[in-house]
Amino acid sequence: MNIEEKIALSKNPVQFIAEGNFLKLYNQSLYVVEQLLGFNLKVTAKYIKKIDEIIICGGFPTRSITKRYPNAxxxxxxxxxxxxxxxxxxxxxxxxxxxxxxxxxPQSLLTTS
Incomplete structure (x- = not known):
């Protein structure tokens, strides 16, 4: 799944996107989890040159989803x-x-492909 698809999905209800052994949250989904549901995550801002946009992301191990969010x-x-x-x-x-x-x-801090 490319970054455009991940960002589009993240505008819907909270989307935990599987990436290896982790579930990642982007932009609006991360906002809901961190600010509205009160789950503290390390938040990272990344400039994505391909889409000329800064994205905000965070995540946690997949194995903890049912403990943290049993309704997911x-x-x-x-x-x-x-x-x-x-x-x-x-x-x-x-x-x-x-x-x-x-x-x-910005380049040394945020650039990724």
Missing amino acids: SPNLTGYELLGDYDLSGYELWYQKHCQIPKQKT
């Missing part, structure tokens, strides 16, 4: 958590995570 349902890409979530604070949260420390350049 398996699907073709990993798991999903259905619900109606308020994304009104997403834009501010996204901007906060896109801030780059002044001593580092």
Whole structure:
């Protein structure tokens, strides 16, 4: 699955995307899990040159999904958590995570393919 597909999926209810032994969350899905559901994850901002966009991602081991989210349902890409979530604070949260420390350049900090 390419990054465009992952980002598109992440706009829906919470999508935990399987990547090896981990489940990754991107953008809106990560916002819901971290801010609205209160699950603390290491959040990483990455500039993706291919789509000329900064994405925010985080994840955790697949084996812990049923313990942390017993209502998550398996699907073709990993798991999903259905619900109606308020994304009104997403834009501010996204901007906060896109801030780059002044001593580092965007290229050295964020570039990936």
